[in-house]
Amino acid sequence: MSSGDPLADSVILWTRLVPTDPLPADDIAVDWEVATDDTMQNVVATGTGTAFAALGHSVHVDVTGLEPDTRYHYRFRVGDFATEPARTRTFAAAGTTPERFRFAFSSCQNWEQGYYTAYRDLIDQGELDAFVFLGDYIYEYASGGYADPRGRETGQDFECVTVDEYRARYALYLSDPLLRAAHAHVPWIITWDDHEVDNDYAGASSEGDDAVDAFLERRAAGYQVWYEHMPVRLDPPTGPEYPIHRSFAHGDLLRFHVLDTRQYRSDQQRKEPFIEALGPAVQERDEALATSPDHTMLGEEQSTWLEDGVAASTAIWDVLAQQVFMFGANAIAGSDPPIIVVDTWDGYAGERERILESIGAAADNLVVLTGDFHSAAVGQLRSDPFDLSRPVIGAELMASSISSGFFDDVAVVADLVGPAIVANPQIQWFDARRGYTICEVTPESWRATFRAVADPFDENTTVDTISEWQITAGTPGATQV
Structure with a gap:
């Protein structure tokens, strides 16, 4: 049970019927109710949704007619069974400027690489207005493929390809009580990354160079099952093409522009790896390809939508909720062309430069939220990150992962990351521990608090603040507090 994609007068409520015995191959009516109190006494909205058999008996309800900037509670009922009440809220109305907005964000929750302890801590932090999840909700690998021996296994000896396989993976992940509790605690704003379908896929290109028709069939299955399990303000997909970029505003305080950096992107450059130990993901940048107008991360329609949306925004803070880092990273100081992680915006430098110049000029205050890299960081945004003579036009906040690992060996992190940070002054801070980030936003300032899990393989471990930025x-740009 979950809620998401809040507007000033409505919110999406989601659930899925998963009984002990198989459900009939029929649609099933599901009642819902919304109240202003957690005892569900002051009910303000009721209705009946449909658990569609063709969509895994999932339910998506758009509850309208709600008051702006208001906390609500909701539950579902089928026959004599009723769910426990959960919490949600609406966003503030356009034309108003709320005094504060408090939200958290993270990404990447590989079942086999750690527990979901970060969600327990998130709930302990009290009132939040939203949680933003930036992709890799599941991992598609077969059990043990990228497992940490200290973690837990999926027990599913298949890499997800079909609808039934993706459904089994989501059902496993949602069996975690901490993940379910986080969904019940706060409305989510969600986008996807690669692992909801296939590692490092780009457009119609799979990691394993599968035939395009076969991969698009797999992509359609992944997209459908993602929709079946997410509280999103979208119609269900009907094939492998599924636009999910969308925006949400909390009054005139801030606007989230939620991006999809997978579906429309050109394939990553393919050259010999520079650092063999890191594999083909780290290469000398192909300058002609990276700056080609045809080499794209967002695709023409989405990039136009983003630029137009930021230009039309009345928000004090314009926020990009997206997946891979934009602030740039040259693995070798002074290397020209730079040595880059090709799956990031560094591999799409021409489009990054054009978009950041456009939205940087249009936005009053630009903040980019990033996931994917299984580590936390703060960076300065320039249209060319390696040209320090260019002005800083915004700040990038990269939250670490809920459970997915970077390198747990401290010495490896020091050997690899230390020199890279020195070589990249635009990266102001970096930490490889798992965790999430809380942001408190007012009209005057934005404070980001990075929380880290002490031991990702201990569900009862501590979670502590490791850095704060304003x-x-x-x-x-951001300054460490």
Whole structure:
């Protein structure tokens, strides 16, 4: 049970029927109710949704007619069974400027690489207005493929390809009580990354160079089952093409522009790896390809939508909720062309430069939220990150992963990351521990608090604040507190 994609007068409620015995191959009516109190006494909206058999008996309800900027509670009922009440809220109305907005964000929750302890801590932090999840909700690998021996196994000896296999993986992940509790605690705003379908896929290109028709069939299955399990303000997909980029505003305080950096992107460059130990993901940048107008991360329609949306925004803070880092990273100081992680915006430098110049000029205050890299970081945004003579136009906050690992060996992290940070002054701070980030936003400032899990393989471990940063409205970039 979950809620998401809040507007000023409505919110999406989601559930899925998963009984002990198989369900009939029929649609099933599911009642719902919304109240202003957690005892469900002051009910303000009721109705009946449909658990569609063709969509895994999932239910998506758009509850309308709600009051702006208001906390609500909701539950579902089928026959004599009723769910426990969960919490949600609406966003503030356009034309208003709320005093505060408090949200958290993270990504990447590989079942086999750690427990979901970060969600327990998130709930302990009290009132949140939203949780933003930036992709890799599941991992598609067969059991043990990328497992940590200290973690838990999926027990599913298949890599997800079909609808039934993806459904089995989501059902396993959602069996985790901490993940379910986080969904019940706060409305989510969600996008996907690669592992909801296939590692490092780009457009119609799979990791294993499968035939395009076969991969698009797999992509359609992944997209459908993602929709079946997410509280999103979208119609269900009907094939492998599924636009999910969308925006949400909390009054005139901030606007989230939620991006999809997978479906429309050109294939990553393919050259010999520079650092063999890191594999083909780290290469000398192909300058002609990276700057080609045809080499794209977002695709023409989405990039136009983003630029137009930021230009039309009345928000004090314009926020990109997206997947891979934009602030740039050259693995070898002074290397020209730079040595880059090709799956990031560094591999799509021409489009990054054009988009950041456009939205940087249009936004009053630009903040980019990033996941994917299984580590936390703060960076300065320039249209070319390796040209320090260019002005800083915004700040990038990269939250670490809920459970997915970077390198757990401290010495490896020091050997690899230390020199890279020195070589990249635009990266102001970096930490490889798992966790998430809390942001408290006012009209005057933005404070980001990075929380880290002490031991990802201990469900009862501590979670602590490891760094705090502040962005002052009108001054691009972040400063450590």
